[in-house]
Amino acid sequence: xxxxxxxxxxxxxxxxxxxxxxxxxxxxxxxxxxxxxxxxxxxxxxxxxxxxxxxxxxxxxxxxxxxxxxxxxxxxxxxxxxxxxxxxxxxxxxxxxxxxxxxxxxxxxxxxxxxxxxxxxxxxxxxxxxxxxxxxxxxxxxxxxxxxxxxxxxxxxxxx
Amino acid sequence: xxxxxxxxxxxxxxxxxxxxxxxxxxxxxxxxxxxxxxxxxxxxxxxxxxxxxxxxxxxxxxxxxxxxxxxxxxxxxxxxxxxxxxxxxxxxxxxxxxxxxxxxxxxxxxxxxxxxxxxxxxxxxxxxxxxxxxxxxxxxxxxxxxxxxxxxxxxxxxxx
DNA sequence: CATATTTAAGATAAAATACTCTTAAATATT
DNA sequence: AATATTTAAGAGTATTTTATCTTAAATATG
Numbered sequence: 398x399x400x401x402x403x404x405x406x407x408x409x410x411x412x413x414x415x416x417x418x419x420x421x422x423x424x425x426x427x428x429x430x431x432x433x434x435x436x437x438x439x440x441x442x443x444x445x446x447x448x449x450x451x452x453x454x455x456x457x458x459x460x461x462x463x464x465x466x467x468x469x470x471x472x473x474x475x476x477x478x479x480x481x482x483x484x485x486x487x488x489x490x491x492x493x494x495x496x497x498x499x500x501x502x503x504x505x506x507x508x509x510x511x512x513x514x515x516x517x518x519x520x521x522x523x524x525x526x527x528x529x530x531x532x533x534x535x536x537x538x539x540x541x542x543x544x545x546x547x548x549x550x551x552x553x554x555x556x557x
Numbered sequence: 558x559x560x561x562x563x564x565x566x567x568x569x570x571x572x573x574x575x576x577x578x579x580x581x582x583x584x585x586x587x588x589x590x591x592x593x594x595x596x597x598x599x600x601x602x603x604x605x606x607x608x609x610x611x612x613x614x615x616x617x618x619x620x621x622x623x624x625x626x627x628x629x630x631x632x633x634x635x636x637x638x639x640x641x642x643x644x645x646x647x648x649x650x651x652x653x654x655x656x657x658x659x660x661x662x663x664x665x666x667x668x669x670x671x672x673x674x675x676x677x678x679x680x681x682x683x684x685x686x687x688x689x690x691x692x693x694x695x696x697x698x699x700x701x702x703x704x705x706x707x708x709x710x711x712x713x714x715x716x717x
Numbered sequence: 718c719a720t721a722t723t724t725a726a727g728a729t730a731a732a733a734t735a736c737t738c739t740t741a742a743a744t745a746t747t
Numbered sequence: 748a749a750t751a752t753t754t755a756a757g758a759g760t761a762t763t764t765t766a767t768c769t770t771a772a773a774t775a776t777g
């Protein structure tokens with residue numbers, strides 16, 4: 398097993414991860430779906446997983462969660478798939494992220510200090526509260542449809 | 558073992574984690590040290606771990622990493638401990654976070670999209686680049702000494 | 718009705734992260 | 748010199764996250 402020091406030494410190339418893999422994959426799939434405005438109803442998960450280079454089963458799980466939360470609807474059997482229950486024009490990034498990452502997503506202390514809040518703000522509280530608020534606002538005013546541009550395809554389709 | 562769906566259902570109360578535990582604990586310890594301006598030289602790790610409610614061995618490891626990176630110096634034996642090599646007035650949050658989380662900490666794509674960058678910006682790129690830049694700037698202009706206020710003690714000392 | 722297709726659900730496995738334990742090395746004190 | 752104290756280093760464990768595998772349920776098609 399790798400020692401912690403080695404581990405500590407190794408991780409000099411890691412990036413900040415605001416959204417977990419779950420959230421990233423879920424968002425990518427929804428963005429992919431929203432980008433194909435025309436072919437409305439049901440998208441094939443396997444095809445989607447191949448185009449987005451995400452594990453089929455893992456993606457299925459993630460989308461299943463979004464179905465259970467009422468964002469998506471699924472249809473089994475031949476020509477089945479997964480589709481929007483609510484039109485992508487009405488789904489904000491905040492909704493998706495909160496569904497996948499948790500309702501309290503935007504309620505964190507930047508430094509993870511115990512007991513930090515309005516009553517006992519930590520030294521970074523005010524600064525972070527403002528920045529986080531802008532993030533939240535952006536996520537709440539941006540819909541999946543907003544992201545469905547040509548720019549998008551460059552990033553969603555790895556294989557193309 | 559817990560099923561993924563259970564797991565997906567459960568995590569509805571999770572918060573965004575910008576900094577990992579490693580970074581949080583390291584920062585907390587350094588803030589604690591910087592707050593005691595007077596007693597300068599060496600801090601006892603065990604005492605610190607008790608006051609901050611962080612595992613002693615884990616904290617030792619983390620500080621060890623910071624020592625190896627030249628931010629701290631250690632002294633073994635009775636009355637030994639860990640202390641600043643560079644004065645806390647000269648250590649920025651960015652330095653600490655990059656040492657603990659990785660040099661590329663501030664170089665992420667918000668949506669984790671493959672290939673996102675200046676040449677192929679994703680739909681959120683410009684927005685996030687600006688917000689992230691403000692975060693980076695704040696971290697680079699805030700020193701450990703800046704955080705050593707009375708406010709701080711409320712959060713650092715769990716037991717008190 | 719039989720079969721193929723597709724998502725649902727549950728269990729399992731692998732990897733990453735978080736944390737613990739044991740021993741070694743350094744240093745002070747007696 | 749012997750002992751106690753304290754960090755260093757390595758190995759080990761636990762938990763969480765990420766990913767895979769297998770079987771079940773639903774539905775279309777022949």
